[in-house]
Amino acid sequence: MTLDHTHDPAARSCVPGADGHPDFPIQNLPLGVFSPGEGAGRPGVAIGDHIVDLAATQEAGLLTGEASRAVAAAQGGDLAGLLALGGGPRRALRTQLFALLSAESPERDRVPPLLHEAASCTLHLPARIGDYTDFFVGIHHATNTGRQFRPDQPLLPNYKHVPVGYHGRASSIRPSGVPVRRPHGQAKPPHLDAPVFGPSRRLDYELELGVWIGPGNALGTPVPVGEAADRIAGFCLLNDWSARDIQGWEYQPLGPFLAKSFATTISPWIVTPEALAPFRIPQAARPSGDPDPLPYLLDPVDQAGGALDLDLEILLSTRASREAGLPPHRVARSNARHMYWTVAQMVAHHTSGGCNLRPGDLLGTGTLSGPEPDSCGSLLETTQGGKVPVRLDNGEERRFLEDGDEVTLVAYGRREGFASIGFGACRALVLPAS
Amino acid sequence: MTLDHTHDPAARSCVPGADGHPDFPIQNLPLGVFSPGEGAGRPGVAIGDHIVDLAATQEAGLLTGEASRAVAAAQGGDLAGLLALGGGPRRALRTQLFALLSAESPERDRVPPLLHEAASCTLHLPARIGDYTDFFVGIHHATNTGRQFRPDQPLLPNYKHVPVGYHGRASSIRPSGVPVRRPHGQAKPPHLDAPVFGPSRRLDYELELGVWIGPGNALGTPVPVGEAADRIAGFCLLNDWSARDIQGWEYQPLGPFLAKSFATTISPWIVTPEALAPFRIPQAARPSGDPDPLPYLLDPVDQAGGALDLDLEILLSTRASREAGLPPHRVARSNARHMYWTVAQMVAHHTSGGCNLRPGDLLGTGTLSGPEPDSCGSLLETTQGGKVPVRLDNGEERRFLEDGDEVTLVAYGRREGFASIGFGACRALVLPAS
Numbered sequence: 001m002t003l004d005h006t007h008d009p010a011a012r013s014c015v016p017g018a019d020g021h022p023d024f025p026i027q028n029l030p031l032g033v034f035s036p037g038e039g040a041g042r043p044g045v046a047i048g049d050h051i052v053d054l055a056a057t058q059e060a061g062l063l064t065g066e067a068s069r070a071v072a073a074a075q076g077g078d079l080a081g082l083l084a085l086g087g088g089p090r091r092a093l094r095t096q097l098f099a100l101l102s103a104e105s106p107e108r109d110r111v112p113p114l115l116h117e118a119a120s121c122t123l124h125l126p127a128r129i130g131d132y133t134d135f136f137v138g139i140h141h142a143t144n145t146g147r148q149f150r151p152d153q154p155l156l157p158n159y160k161h162v163p164v165g166y167h168g169r170a171s172s173i174r175p176s177g178v179p180v181r182r183p184h185g186q187a188k189p190p191h192l193d194a195p196v197f198g199p200s201r202r203l204d205y206e207l208e209l210g211v212w213i214g215p216g217n218a219l220g221t222p223v224p225v226g227e228a229a230d231r232i233a234g235f236c237l238l239n240d241w242s243a244r245d246i247q248g249w250e251y252q253p254l255g256p257f258l259a260k261s262f263a264t265t266i267s268p269w270i271v272t273p274e275a276l277a278p279f280r281i282p283q284a285a286r287p288s289g290d291p292d293p294l295p296y297l298l299d300p301v302d303q304a305g306g307a308l309d310l311d312l313e314i315l316l317s318t319r320a321s322r323e324a325g326l327p328p329h330r331v332a333r334s335n336a337r338h339m340y341w342t343v344a345q346m347v348a349h350h351t352s353g354g355c356n357l358r359p360g361d362l363l364g365t366g367t368l369s370g371p372e373p374d375s376c377g378s379l380l381e382t383t384q385g386g387k388v389p390v391r392l393d394n395g396e397e398r399r400f401l402e403d404g405d406e407v408t409l410v411a412y413g414r415r416e417g418f419a420s421i422g423f424g425a426c427r428a429l430v431l432p433a434s
Numbered sequence: 435m436t437l438d439h440t441h442d443p444a445a446r447s448c449v450p451g452a453d454g455h456p457d458f459p460i461q462n463l464p465l466g467v468f469s470p471g472e473g474a475g476r477p478g479v480a481i482g483d484h485i486v487d488l489a490a491t492q493e494a495g496l497l498t499g500e501a502s503r504a505v506a507a508a509q510g511g512d513l514a515g516l517l518a519l520g521g522g523p524r525r526a527l528r529t530q531l532f533a534l535l536s537a538e539s540p541e542r543d544r545v546p547p548l549l550h551e552a553a554s555c556t557l558h559l560p561a562r563i564g565d566y567t568d569f570f571v572g573i574h575h576a577t578n579t580g581r582q583f584r585p586d587q588p589l590l591p592n593y594k595h596v597p598v599g600y601h602g603r604a605s606s607i608r609p610s611g612v613p614v615r616r617p618h619g620q621a622k623p624p625h626l627d628a629p630v631f632g633p634s635r636r637l638d639y640e641l642e643l644g645v646w647i648g649p650g651n652a653l654g655t656p657v658p659v660g661e662a663a664d665r666i667a668g669f670c671l672l673n674d675w676s677a678r679d680i681q682g683w684e685y686q687p688l689g690p691f692l693a694k695s696f697a698t699t700i701s702p703w704i705v706t707p708e709a710l711a712p713f714r715i716p717q718a719a720r721p722s723g724d725p726d727p728l729p730y731l732l733d734p735v736d737q738a739g740g741a742l743d744l745d746l747e748i749l750l751s752t753r754a755s756r757e758a759g760l761p762p763h764r765v766a767r768s769n770a771r772h773m774y775w776t777v778a779q780m781v782a783h784h785t786s787g788g789c790n791l792r793p794g795d796l797l798g799t800g801t802l803s804g805p806e807p808d809s810c811g812s813l814l815e816t817t818q819g820g821k822v823p824v825r826l827d828n829g830e831e832r833r834f835l836e837d838g839d840e841v842t843l844v845a846y847g848r849r850e851g852f853a854s855i856g857f858g859a860c861r862a863l864v865l866p867a868s
Contacts, residue, residue: 131605136688146687156686161629162620166688167601167695171565171790172653181654183787186596186728195595197728197786219606219697220615220868246787252590253580254570254600255689261601261789263653294620294631352631353617353680354868355695356605434654434788 006094007278009419012103014111018048022412023422026101029094030269030424031234033077033124036116041077041124046269046424047101050115057114062100062107066092079270080127080360083214083233087273090214090233094274123175123268127212127360132173132264133350134208134240134364135165139340141206141367144381160290163297163341163349168240168364169261175268176426182403182433183262185246199433200243202386203401207314207377207409209336210238210266211343211363219356225348226299229306231357232343234270237312237409237426238364241265244380244400266362267409267426275421279413280305283342296352297345306342311335311412312368314377319404321394328408329392334370334377336411403432440528441712443853446537448545452482456846457856460535463528464703464858465668467511467558470550475511475558480703480858481535484549488527491548496534496541500526513704514561514794517648517667521707524648524667528708557609557702561646561794566607566698567784568642568674568798569599573774575640575801578815594724597731597775597783602674602798603695609702610860616837616867617696619680633867634677636820637835641748641811641843643770644672644700645777645797653790659782660733663740665791666777668704671746671843671860672798675699678814678834700796701843701860709855713847714739717776730786731779740776745769745846746802748811753838755828762842763826768804768811770845837866 005011006027012019013026024030024046033041034051044051057063058071070089073081082089100107136142139159146154158164174180182203188195214233217223223231240260247259283303292298299306312335315328341349346363367377376382379400382390389397401407409426439445440461446453447460458464458480467475468485478485491497492505504523507515516523534541570576573593580588592598608614616637622629648667651657657665674694681693717737726732733740746769749762775783780797801811810816813834816824823831835841843860 131603133691134688158622158629158683158686161622162684164684164688164691166691167603169565169601169789170604171792171795172788174653181788184656184730185787188592188595194725195592195728197730200787219608222618243787249592250596250598251687251689252592253685253689254568254598255685255687257567257599257601258784258787258789262787291628294629296618296631350692353619353634353677353692353696354606354615355603355692358605361605 003277006098006274007418009417013047013101014103014105014108015047015050015101015115021048022420023424024048025419025421026098027419028271028275028421029097030271030275031079031126032269033079033126034116034121035124036121038122043071043074043079045097046118049118051118051121052097053114053116060110060114062110063096067096077124078127083127083212084359086215087230090272091274094272125173125175126268126270129170129173129362130358130360132168132170132362133165134168134366135163135346136366137163137339137341137346138366138368138377140338140371141369141377141381144369144376148385161294163346165350166255168264172261173264173266173362176265176428178265179429179431180241180263180265181431183243183246184433185243185258186249187245188249195249200245201400202244203430204242204244204379205314205401205407206240206242206367207312207334208238208240208367209365210236212236212270213357213361213363214359216358217351217356220354222354223347223351225297225302225344228344228347229302231347232273234272235276236270237267237411237423239265239407239409239426239428240364265426265428267423269424271423276308276413278415278418279309281307281309281337283307284337286340293345297348299344302342302344306344307339308336311414313410315408315410316392317406318392318396320396321392324394326394331390332374332376332382334368334375336368338368338370339365401430403430405430437711440532440708441852443851447481447535448537448539448542449481449484449535449549455482457858458482459853459855460532461853462705462709462855463531464705464709465513465560466703467513467560468555469558470555472556477505477508477513479531480552483552485552485555486531487548487550494544494548496544497530501530511558512561517561517646518793520649521664524706525708528706559607559609560702560704563604563607563796564792564794566602566604566796567599568602568800569597569780570800571597571773571775571780572800572802572811574772574805575803575811575815578803578810582819595728597780599784600689602698606695607698607700607796610699610862612699613863613865614675614697614699615865617677617680618867619677619692620683621679622683629683634679635834636678637864638676638678638813639748639835639841640674640676640801641746641768642672642674642801643799644670646670646704647791647795647797648793650792651785651790654788656788657781657785659731659736659778662778662781663736665781666707668706669710670704671701671845671857673699673841673843673860673862674798699860699862701857703858705857710742710847712849712852713743715741715743715771717741718771720774727779731782733778736776736778740778741773742770745848747844749842749844750826751840752826752830754830755826758828760828765824766808766810766816768802768809770802772802772804773799835864837864839864
């Protein structure tokens with residue numbers, strides 16, 4: 001992907017507080033849907049601690065051509081129409097907003113009326129999600145969890161050939177900030193002969209990236225892996241909340257169902273492929289000696305730069321830690337490079353049998369654990385299935401999540417010679433079962 | 435469910451050909467979305483070989499009160515708004531249409547301009563499907579397929595406790611008549627060491643009922659089993675096309691994915707709970723000695739009349755049989771009574787952890803095989819995994835589907851003292867891989 005002047009680390013913004021912002025400096029410019037207060041959603045772009053109102057920018061005559069077309073397509077507080085347009089209009093919007101919001105912008109006096117303080121806005125899902133698919137491409141996660149069931153064969157025979165995935169539940173995806181209620185469900189503890197129904201006792205998080213689909217494909221028409229990157233409109237963080245006791249009892253033979261469908265939390269900003277261009281790296285997670293991908297999954301450009309170097313963190317605050325005024329405990333650090341398959345391979349595989357993706361569909365990568373013990377993307381891994389509790393900074397211990405816990409996922413692109421950017425928080429509080 | 439004058443078998447319609455129609459006599463009145471020719475979809479009701487244009491009926495002033503409200507809610511060729519209103523408006527619409535279309539209707543002279551010949555119309559999906567969930571409640575199917583993998587333990591330990599289900603793909607659901615293209619995919623034949631990619635060689639159908647969700651539930655608010663029937667807006671037939679070779683290789687550990695997501699075919703008419711009231715029977719598929727359902731799945735009204743007595747058939751025509759002018763071969767006869775869990779139990783279970791259903795969501799029952807060899811709902815069962823070919827009337831044999839085969843599912847409610855009704859066809863032709 002091309003690097004251009006919008007990646008210049010020396011670029012400065014006319015918006016106060018944007019320069020050096022940990023998530024949203026002028027080099028990022030992620031897309032989202034916000035409302036100032038409680039009203040209907042409208043398209044916006046994050047810049048520092050502010051949100052640029054795209055419709056107002058459009059009405060002020062500050063966007064032209066394809067950028068204007070992009071905003072016009074984001075109707076009704078749903079970005080799907082914009083995402084569907086693909087890279088051209090999206091890049092034009094980025095370029096024009098970069099110019100408008102830069103410190104040297106000739107129009108910089110017209111910017112302040114377009115801004116809302118992010119802290120006083122509500123962020124919504126950026127699109128009505130048609131279908132949500134969750135993959136399993138974090139090889140350390142697959143190995144760690146597989147080892148708990150099959151010590152001799154942690155990875156199943158298909159893992160290094162198939163980008164394993166499954167259909168998830170779209171209706172229960174919520175943006176960061178919406179609390180998650182602990183689910184009831186059926187589970188069969190090992191010491192009982194029959195299952196019981198009650199609140200989950202093994203509630204967990206999963207650290208994932210989300211992938212927003214832009215231009216879709218017609219049913220029956222696969223997307224070749226070499227064209228798959230063009231179908232990706234951007235990225236977010238995704239917490240695939242999981243009830244391990246429900247999952248363990250229900251998942252055979254058709255996979256996870258209610259153990260996951262009670263809630264999924266995503267960060268509300270779509271971080272574009274353009275913003276992430278500096279953080280592309282070669283696909284390196286496949287150890288030598290592993291089987292070559294089948295040809296339909298193999299593209300030299302994708303292999304050379306289809307992976308992502310993004311620092312990922314999981315932060316946990318408890319009721320007690322918040323009352324004590326302590327910062328959240330960092331439970332894990334990982335990196336998006338631990339994906340065994342690239343996002344382009346996920347798209348190519350998903351469509352290889354003809355399944356159609358639609359603009360606004362969401363893919364999850366699966367849990368992105370690293371190889372070290374402190375890089376696990378789920379408590380299931382960190383605590384070895386609840387056997388070894390994790391000790392928090394304030395002395396509390398956790399095997400699984402407790403009511404009042406708040407989980408925050410964050411992601412950052414950091415590279416020498418480039419401005420750091422972030423995804424914004426993917427955060428939710430655990431409420432007690434009702 | 436109450437039986438009333440709309441179930442009177444002696445009722446006659448003013449629409450020619452409706453009386454005694456195998457699917458759509460006046461006692462049925464299913465809901466759908468059609469277009470006369472190629473235009474946009476509009477709400478309609480099937481009557482004999484005709485379709486009543488509901489918007490035109492509304493505009494003619496022939497509907498009042500809740501029935502009028504129901505039609506007004508079916509905007510833009512999507513019935514989800516109507517389904518969301520629940521039983522009251524739906525029943526009012528049925529009652530008023532029954533009166534309007536009856537042989538004694540005072541307004542019968544005003545009916546002909548409201549009718550379209552079904553044969554000249556296109557039928558669409560009746561709603562934009564938000565999420566599609568497929569269950570596994572056909573216990574003979576679960577046993578037959580389980581036996582192929584685990585002869586000693588065909589049913590897994592959770593089967594008689596959990597209404598097992600998984601998330602399906604909504605984007606690739608198509609109405610009857612849209613051809614299905616044979617998918618490519620990864621499979622690993624037993625005689626090879628590594629997987630290969632190519633057209634599926636083990637393409638199969640699955641005979642299921644589909645269930646349309648009416649009023650939804652808020653995230654975090656389960657639907658009690660005693661209220662679950664009120665959330666069901668109607669039923670259709672569903673062919674869960676399956677590529678068995680792809681499925682066998684991909685499905686561990688997260689369940690079926692591309693083996694199913696290339697296509698799902700449904701019959702386009704929503705047969706309402708009101709039309710099916712005469713065909714309700716006690717839930718009887720659970721043999722004595724089986725564990726009692728957990729309390730959240732148990733409701734006396736549901737147990738007494740929550741099951742369905744519907745005859746189901748699978749018809750197969752081949753290119754050769756059509757060229758010879760032969761009728762389709764009936765591959766199997768089954769019945770919807772072979773569901774181990776009722777539809778209300780499916781809804782109660784689905785929402786028990788707080789997962790939200792939305793109007794226009796679709797549930798599949800899973801394959802509804804019967805206990806006899808000629809009542810198998812999939813070729814996987816009929817041919818014992820492809821080992822024993824089925825012989826068709828014209829002498830051809832099938833282990834799995836071949837290009838040019840056309841599969842038709844049909845369903846009928848038949849009960850002494852009531853008019854028989856049908857679902858209309860769920861049909862699709864298999865196209866060669868592209």
